[in-house]
Amino acid sequence: MPIYEYICLNCTEKFSVLQSIHASGHDTKCPKCASKEIKKVISAFCCSSGSAGASSSYPSGGFSGGG
């Protein structure tokens, strides 16, 4: 079951609700102020931010170890 994150527009309370896929989230309200003025927020699963100069190549072969 997926967990949806909501944010209350009334008290800006952020909470997560465990909803079923079939559920539409009609009776979802803020657990703090019980307000229906909520908004679903998208939770970032994997933040793939562009790194500055992400270029690293490993040398083929390996380390030259004395044998």
Ligand SMILES: [Zn+2]
């Ligand atoms: Zn609230």
